[in-house]
Amino acid sequence: QVQLQESGPGLVKPSQTLSLTCTVSGGSISSGGYYWSWIRQHPGKGLEWIGYIYYSGSAYCNPSLKSRLTISVDTSKNQFSLKLSSVTAADTAVYYCARDRGPGSYSFDYWGQGTLVTVSS
Amino acid sequence: QSALTQPRSVSGSPGQSVTISCTGTSSDVGVYNYVSWYQQHPGKAPKVMIYDVSKRPSGVPDRFSGSKSGTTASLTISGLQAEDEADYYCCSYAGSYTHVVFGGGTKLTVL
Numbered sequence: 001q002v003q004l005q006e007s008g009p010g011l012v013k014p015s016q017t018l019s020l021t022c023t024v025s026g027g028s029i030s031s032g033g034y035y036w037s038w039i040r041q042h043p044g045k046g047l048e049w050i051g052y053i054y055y056s057g058s059a060y061c062n063p064s065l066k067s068r069l070t071i072s073v074d075t076s077k078n079q080f081s082l083k084l085s086s087v088t089a090a091d092t093a094v095y096y097c098a099r100d101r102g103p104g105s106y107s108f109d110y111w112g113q114g115t116l117v118t119v120s121s
Numbered sequence: 122q123s124a125l126t127q128p129r130s131v132s133g134s135p136g137q138s139v140t141i142s143c144t145g146t147s148s149d150v151g152v153y154n155y156v157s158w159y160q161q162h163p164g165k166a167p168k169v170m171i172y173d174v175s176k177r178p179s180g181v182p183d184r185f186s187g188s189k190s191g192t193t194a195s196l197t198i199s200g201l202q203a204e205d206e207a208d209y210y211c212c213s214y215a216g217s218y219t220h221v222v223f224g225g226g227t228k229l230t231v232l
Contacts, residue, residue, distance in 0.1 A: 046224070049221035049222070100221075
């Protein structure tokens, strides 16, 4: 059973960089075949896809966030990470990591529990 | 504004059927058979209920079904049960630039 767990600061100051890590257990990122994804949900709002990364390091990002976004993978630790720079209050959200079944399906079959990140001074 | 359009709310009585629509464009729902549906209870992570338009993951009751016609996908829940009350989101692949788009979500109320 694949499990994902987000970790990182719950409070970030405006203009700083939001950094989160997702640790995967029960399966290896290196096995391939899946995209490892970040999705966020603003308070009381819908889901927004942030981006995903393949084990090789190829990353694809939401065009609206691309200029501020870095997604990376560390296969040795079975983790992938998100860095979002120059944050504002509009980046306050619950951030989820998830596994995307990848080409041929593009659906998210395993999710982390989510972590609330608040942007405030 | 979300890329895919869903009704904000739907409701039904136990045992009845409800259908939630998800309208996209010729760049996403209309061209790719990669529509998925997610159920989200308050404070919980979303759970996939349907993928590839109409496929059900193991463990999802067959009361849940999906379909697509043109640029509109639909999720039908038959034999409504109290535990089906939740928010439902549709999602579609949208090509190599946009990649993934979600609907704004539909709140299902079981009366």
